[in-house]
């Protein structure tokens with residue numbers, strides 16, 4: 001299943017940015033800024049962006065985080081990371097790195113990061129991978145660090161909502177649906193406090209969890 005999804009994203013990497021731009025226009029840029037602002041990303045932050053894809057969140061963060069901070073984007077699709085790497089060249093940030101890995105097995109030292117982010121990807125993980133990933137997030141965060149997870153809210157339009165649930169079911173477990181409805185009980189198993197904030201548009205939700 002994981003290998004199939006990785007190949008799917010390798011293929012999708014050729015169109016990913018164009019499709020997101022068509023779908024959301026500048027809303028996704030606003031959402032990324034909202035995520036970074038709420039997680040408190042600043043100059044010296046050590047930030048880890050999971051399921052970074054073509055690097056949308058990590059590249060936006062590179063505009064705020066200075067050379068004494070650190071930004072790492074992790075993804076298991078080589079295709080997506082190649083796109084991210086290409087886009088990063090023009091920024092020339094000296095402490096922005098990409099790691100090819102499964103997010104449930106992070107090749108990173110414990111208690112390293114102030115902030116871990118994951119945008120529009122946690123709900124895709126199968127339940128064992130999601131649990132492993134939450135454990136890894138807790139492990140690599142410094143005490144008092146923040147995990148910020150951005151997801152779509154349930155669409156209001158009945159047809160789009162049907163497509164949304166079909167997509168969730170395609171990930172292979174009904175539990176993905178209950179996770180997407182309310183992530184808080186899952187996050188509370190690992191984090192001391194969890195809060196849910198709606199994005200200004202009301203179409204996305206940000207889960208903020210403290211280690």
Ligand SMILES: C[S@@+](CC[C@H](N)C(=O)[O-])C[C@H]1O[C@@H](n2cnc3c(N)ncnc32)[C@H](O)[C@@H]1O
Pocket residue numbers: 005006009050051052053054055056057074075076077080101102103104118119120121124125129
């Ligand atoms: C919908 S994209 C989101 C990309 C990016 N976060 C954004 O907001 O544009 C999901 C990403 O998660 C990655 N992914 C899915 N499962 C993964 C896993 N188990 N380990 C690492 N990356 C994974 C995919 O390769 C893909 O790039």
